[in-house]
Amino acid sequence: MSEIKPFSGVDGRVKLAEAVPLEAPFTLNLFPSNLCNFRCNYCAQSRGGAVLAQEYQMNGEMMTLDTLDRVIEQSKGFTRPYKLVSFMGHGEPLCNPDLPEMVQRVKQAGIAERVDIITNASLLTARTAQALVSAGLDVLRVSLQGISTESYRRTCGNAIPFEKMLAQLQYFYQIRGQCKLFVKTMDVTLSGEENQEFYRIFANCTDRMYIDKVKPVYSGVEYTEQERDLSEDRYGKRHEDRRVCAQPFYMLSVWPDGDVAPCDAIYRANPLGNVHTGDLVDMWRSSSLLEFWKMQLNCERDTHPACSKCCAPNDVQHESDSLDEDRAAIMQKLEEMPQ
Numbered sequence: 197m198s199e200i201k202p203f204s205g206v207d208g209r210v211k212l213a214e215a216v217p218l219e220a221p222f223t224l225n226l227f228p229s230n231l232c233n234f235r236c237n238y239c240a241q242s243r244g245g246a247v248l249a250q251e252y253q254m255n256g257e258m259m260t261l262d263t264l265d266r267v268i269e270q271s272k273g274f275t276r277p278y279k280l281v282s283f284m285g286h287g288e289p290l291c292n293p294d295l296p297e298m299v300q301r302v303k304q305a306g307i308a309e310r311v312d313i314i315t316n317a318s319l320l321t322a323r324t325a326q327a328l329v330s331a332g333l334d335v336l337r338v339s340l341q342g343i344s345t346e347s348y349r350r351t352c353g354n355a356i357p358f359e360k361m362l363a364q365l366q367y368f369y370q371i372r373g374q375c376k377l378f379v380k381t382m383d384v385t386l387s388g389e390e391n392q393e394f395y396r397i398f399a400n401c402t403d404r405m406y407i408d409k410v411k412p413v414y415s416g417v418e419y420t421e422q423e424r425d426l427s428e429d430r431y432g433k434r435h436e437d438r439r440v441c442a443q444p445f446y447m448l449s450v451w452p453d454g455d456v457a458p459c460d461a462i463y464r465a466n467p468l469g470n471v472h473t474g475d476l477v478d479m480w481r482s483s484s485l486l487e488f489w490k491m492q493l494n495c496e497r498d499t500h501p502a503c504s505k506c507c508a509p510n511d512v513q514h515e516s517d518s519l520d521e522d523r524a525a526i527m528q529k530l531e532e533m534p535q
């Protein structure tokens with residue numbers, strides 16, 4: 197029987213404030229594709245290619261296996277494996293036909309305790325499902341756009357037959373072996389009565405399921421115009437305004453072209469370099485990242501050109517990752533770090 201639980205994070209998460217500064221990031225995000233076959237009305241992809249290129253420097257790139265191999269080799273320079281390598285990003289990972297091969301290479305290299313994919317699952321054919329399970333994938337995290345064909349048409353402009361989508365997921369569940377299947381949808385894709393129906397449908401064909409509360413992550417997208425209660429975070433929790441963004445203290449993200457940023461936001465806050473010309477270990481230990489951490493601890497993100505546009509700390513940050521109460525102690529540790 198499936199659990200009702202947000203599909204990000206794991207049980208037994210460490211208290212981040214006690215662990216930082218980290219010798220190596222806990223999470224490495226790999227963005228296999230800047231392209232998506234959907235145009236969800238709460239996503240930057242809905243604004244079209246010209247806006248993506250101009251505002252976010254996204255030009256439909258796909259990560260190559262050469263770029264991935266560089267990431268893998270450089271990752272071996274850290275003192276321990278990542279807790280998580282996540283194939284995700286601001287496009288659809290399964291648009292990249294090399295994705296199963298990428299999962300296999302990461303698993304074989306032993307650079308991660310866990311490997312997952314975040315996907316809309318529309319391209320999850322039986323063959324791809326088999327390839328991902330054979331590659332050793334640990335978790336497939338699926339974001340649905342509702343539980344009807346009409347909801348798909350309304351939300352992402354693509355009238356995907358929901359019965360077909362459901363059949364693909366049921367097949368994956370049957371053959372998943374050790375892999376887990378987590379499924380969620382956004383509250384804006386469901387009418388009130390459909391919430392229970394969502395949980396009923398997925399109770400016996402997923403390992404975890406949840407309905408997220410979507411927030412305005414991107415400017416100019418359609419649903420930001422709707423009047424909604426935004427006082428809760430994505431997981432339906434209320435909390436004080438978060439002062440420090442925790443992501444850069446435990447995360448690196450590699451864009452399809454090899455660019456590296458210390459968070460997964462579309463704004464590419466504080467770029468650290470490119471894996472074709474630099475090294476991930478050096479980037480993690482760079483003065484550029486150190487100064488970015490200090491900026492966060494000084495609560496200056498509201499004046500940072502990228503962070504000031506971003507709601508991630510108040511939207512997706514886990515309680516156990518909050519650094520707000522421990523700012524002074526962490527700053528002291530950073531000041532004492534060897535340069």
Ligand code: SF4
Pocket residue numbers: 232233234235236239240241242285286287288316352
């Ligand atoms: S499937 Fe994901 S990346 Fe694609 S448009 Fe929807 S939210 Fe954006």
Ligand code: SF4
Pocket residue numbers: 441442443444458459460461463464465497502503504506507508509
């Ligand atoms: S506030 Fe947003 S842009 Fe800034 S570091 Fe956090 S996730 Fe990245």
